Amino acid sequence: MSKTLEELAQLEPLWDKAIQFSSNVSLEEKHRMMEWPPLDEMQANARRFLGISLEDLLIKAATNAESLTYAECRLVHDQFRIKKRMEMGDAWDRYQWSRKHPNLFVKRIQAQEAVLTVNELKAVQAVDEIFNRKQNEELETREIERQKKPPQDMPQEWVQKIIDREGDKSWGCVFYHQKAMTGWKEFMELFSGVLEMPHFCPGYEEIQDHKFAQFIPFETEESDLTLLQQDFRNRREKDDLKSGVLKNVLFLVTDDARLSCGTAGEGSGIFWGYLWAIDPDWVLSEVDEDGYDGRLKIHINFIFFRFYEFMSMGFSLKDLWLDFQYVKSNNLYPGVDINSWGLTHLDKPKWPFN
Numbered sequence: 001m002s003k004t005l006e007e008l009a010q011l012e013p014l015w016d017k018a019i020q021f022s023s024n025v026s027l028e029e030k031h032r033m034m035e036w037p038p039l040d041e042m043q044a045n046a047r048r049f050l051g052i053s054l055e056d057l058l059i060k061a062a063t064n065a066e067s068l069t070y071a072e073c074r075l076v077h078d079q080f081r082i083k084k085r086m087e088m089g090d091a092w093d094r095y096q097w098s099r100k101h102p103n104l105f106v107k108r109i110q111a112q113e114a115v116l117t118v119n120e121l122k123a124v125q126a127v128d129e130i131f132n133r134k135q136n137e138e139l140e141t142r143e144i145e146r147q148k149k150p151p152q153d154m155p156q157e158w159v160q161k162i163i164d165r166e167g168d169k170s171w172g173c174v175f176y177h178q179k180a181m182t183g184w185k186e187f188m189e190l191f192s193g194v195l196e197m198p199h200f201c202p203g204y205e206e207i208q209d210h211k212f213a214q215f216i217p218f219e220t221e222e223s224d225l226t227l228l229q230q231d232f233r234n235r236r237e238k239d240d241l242k243s244g245v246l247k248n249v250l251f252l253v254t255d256d257a258r259l260s261c262g263t264a265g266e267g268s269g270i271f272w273g274y275l276w277a278i279d280p281d282w283v284l285s286e287v288d289e290d291g292y293d294g295r296l297k298i299h300i301n302f303i304f305f306r307f308y309e310f311m312s313m314g315f316s317l318k319d320l321w322l323d324f325q326y327v328k329s330n331n332l333y334p335g336v337d338i339n340s341w342g343l344t345h346l347d348k349p350k351w352p353f354n
Contacts, residue, residue, distance in 0.1 A: 008097070009104065015111035022114040030115045035079045042080040049082065049351060050075060061123035065130055070138040071352040076127040082351050142353070155203025158309045162207045162244060171244030171312075172212040173303065174235075175275070176228050177253040179217040187258050190271070191300075197269055199305040211304055214245065222254050225284050225295075232280040246311050251303070252276040261300055273300050274340035277307070279317045288318075296321045299342030306344055315346070 014033055018025050027039065036042060039054075046054040050072055061068055061076055068076075075082075098105035113121055155163060162171050177184065195211055198204065220227050232250045235241050253275055261273030274297040278284075282294025296317055298307050310320060324341040327333065333343050 008094075009101075012104065012107065015107050018111035018114045019107065025115050033111060033115060037079070037081055045075060045080055045082055054080075058119045058123045061126055062119040063122075065123075065126035068127070068130070068134070070134050073127055073131050073134045074352040076123060077131045155206070156201060156309070158312050159201065159203040159207060161312070162210065163203060165243070168243055169207065169210040170212050170242045171207065171210055171308065172214065172242075173246050173249070173251055173308070174214045174216060174232060174241065175251040175253055176216050176218055176232075178222055178255075179219050181253070181255070181258070183258060187253070187261065190261055190263055193263060193266065193269075194271055194300050194303070197271070197301070197304075201305075210244070212242070214242070222252065225252070225278060228252065229278065229280045229282075229284075236280070246308065248279070248281075249311055249317055250278050250280050251298075252278055257297075271300050274298055275300060275303065277317055277320075277341075282317075290318075290322065290325075292318050292321050296324060297340035299340040302342040306342065310344075310346060319346070320344075 011033060014025075014029055017029075018033060025033070030036075031038065037045075043054045046052055046057050050057060052060075052072075057072060057076070060072070112124075116124065162169055181187075191213065195213060198208060216231070218228060218231070228250065236247055241247065257273070257275050261271065261275075263272075264270035277296050277298045279294040284294050287293045294317070298320075307320070311317070320341050323344055323346050324338075327343060327345050328338050332345060336343065
């Protein structure tokens with residue numbers, strides 16, 4: 001994709017070729033001219049973000065553009081690329097360029113028309129006509145929905161659920177550890193500080209004292225996770241877990257994890273280190289197509305805050321694993337050495353609303 005107007009103008013020889021000898025334009029040249037990514041990327045984006053094929057998207061846009069959702073409109077409008085809103089800021093520059101260089105602008109349009117199929121051309125033209133209106137309608141709808149939400153000083157949904165629960169309001173997680181683990185007393189002293197640590201979100205003070213950690217000792221090797229998974233599932237099936245405990249995850253305190261944990265001092269509220277979160281229903285010998293194997297390191301600062309929030313609100317451990325991979329690979333927090341999940345992207349606006 002042309003990142004500057006100078007790069008865009010350098011496509012002029014290709015536009016000339018398309019106008020004069022359109023049948024000689026290769027697929028790669030066509031995509032360069034349209035500023036489209038490779039075909040397989042276009043197809044993958046349509047499948048992943050819209051749940052339909054690229055071909056069906058083009059037919060829908062060409063024959064019934066008014067039925068397009070905002071997301072469908074945006075994918076076509078953004079040259080079938082997944083862009084952030086800040087990457088769409090060159091529209092004004094391109095408009096100015098078209099006014100200053102009308103001949104080049106017309107030539108570019110003629111070249112594109114020469115290489116596009118009938119459906120592609122109709123789809124692109126239709127989306128160009130309706131995109132701004134569709135975007136404004138979407139923004140208006142989102143503003144209406146935003147106004148329906150509770151004020152910022154009201155408890156978040158996951159906190160409110162605990163507050164509203166009748167009877168036992170305990171909430172927390174199950175932690176497995178080897179019996180007679182070396183350094184266990186010191187770890188428990190540190191972890192008591194984690195439990196006492198406040199988190200500054202509305203309503204948290206009402207559930208702070210109900211927070212708990214259930215520690216379960218075991219005598220097998222810590223690498224034998226299948227027995228721990230089975231034990232957790234048995235407790236879950238027998239309803240032997242408190243109502244507020246997370247039922248979709250267990251924690252494992254390994255020696256390495258224990259040794260990773262530390263604090264800047266009693267009462268400092270500053271902790272570091274991780275514990276292993278394990279999916280009790282995952283067959284750990286299997287690694288899926290993404291590389292996920294049913295486990296994830298969780299920073300101890302976030303266990304009773306963001307981790308509990310997401311896992312109690314319908315997210316899976318794999319969702320958090322994918323989030324961790326995304327945050328780390330895209331360096332979303334420059335200068336921070338991210339070795340465990342905690343700093344997240346899950347609550348950020350997702351495409352097409354980013």
